[in-house]
Amino acid sequence: MQRSLMIEPVKCTGCKQCEMACSMTHEGVFNPARSRIRVFEFHAEARFVPYTCTQCAQAWCQQACPVEAISVDAATGAKVVKEARCVGCKVCTIACPFGTVNYVRATGKVAKCDLCGGDPACAKACPTQAITYVDSDWTGLERMRAWAAKATATA
Amino acid sequence: MKAVILGAGPAGVTAAETIRAHNPKARITLVGDEPHPPYGRMAIPYLLSGRIDEAGTHLRADPDHYRNLGITLKTGRALGLDAKARTLALEKGELAYDALLIATGAKPVKPKIKGLNLPGVHHCWTLADARAIAALARKGEPVVLMGAGFIGTIILEALALRGVSLTVVEQADRMVPRMMDAKAGALLKRWCQAQGVKVLTGTSIAGVEKGPKGLAVTLSTGKTIPAALLVVAAGVAPNIGFLKGSGVKAKQGLLVDAHLETSLPGIFAAGDVAQGLDFTTGALAVNAIQPGAVAQGRLAGLNMAGERVADRGQLAMNVLDTLGLVSASFGAWDGVDGGWRSAALDRDNFRYTRLEFLGDRLVGANLVGIGPHVGMVRGLIETGTRLGAWAKTLKRDPNRLPEAYVATLAGRRD
Ligand SMILES: Cc1cc2nc3c(=O)[nH]c(=O)nc-3n(C[C@H](O)[C@H](O)[C@H](O)COP(=O)(O)OP(=O)(O)OC[C@H]3O[C@@H](n4cnc5c(N)ncnc54)[C@H](O)[C@@H]3O)c2cc1C
Numbered sequence: 001m002q003r004s005l006m007i008e009p010v011k012c013t014g015c016k017q018c019e020m021a022c023s024m025t026h027e028g029v030f031n032p033a034r035s036r037i038r039v040f041e042f043h044a045e046a047r048f049v050p051y052t053c054t055q056c057a058q059a060w061c062q063q064a065c066p067v068e069a070i071s072v073d074a075a076t077g078a079k080v081v082k083e084a085r086c087v088g089c090k091v092c093t094i095a096c097p098f099g100t101v102n103y104v105r106a107t108g109k110v111a112k113c114d115l116c117g118g119d120p121a122c123a124k125a126c127p128t129q130a131i132t133y134v135d136s137d138w139t140g141l142e143r144m145r146a147w148a149a150k151a152t153a154t155a
Numbered sequence: 156m157k158a159v160i161l162g163a164g165p166a167g168v169t170a171a172e173t174i175r176a177h178n179p180k181a182r183i184t185l186v187g188d189e190p191h192p193p194y195g196r197m198a199i200p201y202l203l204s205g206r207i208d209e210a211g212t213h214l215r216a217d218p219d220h221y222r223n224l225g226i227t228l229k230t231g232r233a234l235g236l237d238a239k240a241r242t243l244a245l246e247k248g249e250l251a252y253d254a255l256l257i258a259t260g261a262k263p264v265k266p267k268i269k270g271l272n273l274p275g276v277h278h279c280w281t282l283a284d285a286r287a288i289a290a291l292a293r294k295g296e297p298v299v300l301m302g303a304g305f306i307g308t309i310i311l312e313a314l315a316l317r318g319v320s321l322t323v324v325e326q327a328d329r330m331v332p333r334m335m336d337a338k339a340g341a342l343l344k345r346w347c348q349a350q351g352v353k354v355l356t357g358t359s360i361a362g363v364e365k366g367p368k369g370l371a372v373t374l375s376t377g378k379t380i381p382a383a384l385l386v387v388a389a390g391v392a393p394n395i396g397f398l399k400g401s402g403v404k405a406k407q408g409l410l411v412d413a414h415l416e417t418s419l420p421g422i423f424a425a426g427d428v429a430q431g432l433d434f435t436t437g438a439l440a441v442n443a444i445q446p447g448a449v450a451q452g453r454l455a456g457l458n459m460a461g462e463r464v465a466d467r468g469q470l471a472m473n474v475l476d477t478l479g480l481v482s483a484s485f486g487a488w489d490g491v492d493g494g495w496r497s498a499a500l501d502r503d504n505f506r507y508t509r510l511e512f513l514g515d516r517l518v519g520a521n522l523v524g525i526g527p528h529v530g531m532v533r534g535l536i537e538t539g540t541r542l543g544a545w546a547k548t549l550k551r552d553p554n555r556l557p558e559a560y561v562a563t564l565a566g567r568r569d
Binding site: 038040042049051060063064066067068085087088089090091093094095096097098099100101102103105108 | 201216450529534538557561
């Protein structure tokens with residue numbers, strides 16, 4: 001049974017615990033700038049939108065990589081960056097139409113959400129359950145996936 | 156089905172894997188004319204800068220990958236094609252096919268300038284080139300690079316990181332002239348010079364002779380500079396010589412339809428060798444980029460396997476890292492008729508954002524000193540998302556593009 005991150009912006013209060021947990025888990029520092037999930041703030045509407053990779057089926061990042069540095073974690077379905085193989089060419093960062101693979105200057109490599117191997121820290125840290133880790137079937141993720149399919153020049 | 160894939164670069168490898176995924180029984184042969192496992196040319200700069208070894212350039216990490224998929228790897232050069240008999244002539248023997256993919260890529264061109272056949276003059280295109288360059292590009296040695304186009308500028312970084320004394324000679328008035336506008340090009344030039352690279356724009360190489368350091372390179376200004384190595388990155392041409400007389404139609408590359416099929420049925424083309432549908436113009440163009448080669452390879456593979464899938468066109472896009480300054484260009488970065496632009500330049504911090512719109516849709520971009528989420532530019536362009544009121548916001552501040560993206564595409568309330 002595949003699980004996915006379900007994000008419900010209406011429940012988000014903008015506390016950024018998810019960003020803190022993500023950067024701590026992956027980089028060992030509390031630094032939102034190093035987080036792989038980002039909370040977008042729309043102050044005029046007092047609205048907050050946590051945003052990260054949907055692990056889309058097209059896997060643009062994986063396809064674009066010239067050295068097979070991105071692969072699918074069989075257990076979670078996450079597209080995972082193998083740091084040892086990544087050369088830092090950044091082609092995946094422009095190929096991903098969601099903009100959820102980013103270049104990290106400190107490492108010279110790219111980073112993206114890897115679902116923490118099946119126990120996502122952002123979901124655990126979220127105090128309002130705006131981010132939950134649930135069965136893929138009812139995440140509303142289908143909407144994002146449908147969009148991804150529409151977005152594709154090649155699907 | 157006998158599928159023959161000619162060319163073992165990213166387009167060819169992706170096509171072979173795609174055919175296998177859709178047809179477990181197909182007999183798939185992948186032919187390349189270089190004596191290495193299939194590798195990615197674009198990893199070569201990272202080999203030169205010492206970040207990876209040659210195995211790190213391989214397109215697939217597992218040496219048994221092709222055998223495991225039942226894809227036969229063959230080394231050989233194609234010399235001719237008999238489309239009626241459906242056979243491909245190789246140096247040794249021939250190969251019969253039901254479906255053929257031509258994914259032979261491109262080769263660098265050597266401008267007609269005196270002295271380019273001297274020892275010490277190299278392209279930077281193959282692993283063999285990389286070995287030759289590595290032997291000559293030693294710390295402190297004077298090196299001249301001809302051409303600051305996209306590929307030249309990538310090579311620039313690799314050479315500079317090797318610690319050579321580098322001079323770049325570009326005949327156009329700026330760096331990366333086909334990827335960036337004058338403001339962006341000027342930022343890149345100033346940045347590179349601040350990192351100790353000499354960049355001569357509006358200058359060409361008039362001739363090369365033997366010299367005390369190995370070579371003496373004479374510029375259009377009349378000045379002569381010494382070089383232990385001259386790297387030529389002055390454009391490429393498709394590898395189509397072997398198709399002469401075959402009937403496959405070509406202009407700048409092999410002309411393909413939306414199904415990646417050439418003018419001859421059963422013969423497909425993908426990657427740097429193909430002139431296929433361009434997303435921005437709707438015309439046929441040679442885009443010659445890694446993501447485009449992979450996408451076309453995948454589509455060609457699908458169509459060869461009998462799935463009729465049409466290409467919506469490849470979006471021209473590039474990302475560059477010049478010694479720490481990251482820049483990117485997408486689609487109609489120079490604007491379209493009837494369109495408008497929003498630009499913000501921060502010279503001191505080497506930041507430039509130029510977005511091009513048609514109505515309330517994004518159609519292209521030039522970005523220097525880029526922040527996170529750069530792929531959103533592709534997402535907005537390819538979905539043709541109507542930005543509505545956000546277009547006005549972006550007119551005031553183009554750097555708010557990620558917010559505009561999330562607000563219009565990702566953050567809608569269910
Ligand atoms: C130094 C360098 C840096 C680059 N950096 C980038 C980058 O950052 N981003 C980007 O998007 N692109 C980059 N590129 C371009 C990118 O590498 C190409 O777009 C991509 O390799 C094209 O893939 P392809 O499969 O079409 O062709 P190729 O990779 O060129 O593969 C063609 C294959 O066909 C074989 N072949 C040719 N003729 C014959 C024949 N007659 N018989 C048999 N086999 C033949 C070749 O040996 C080769 O194996 C770079 C290229 C270089 C050289």
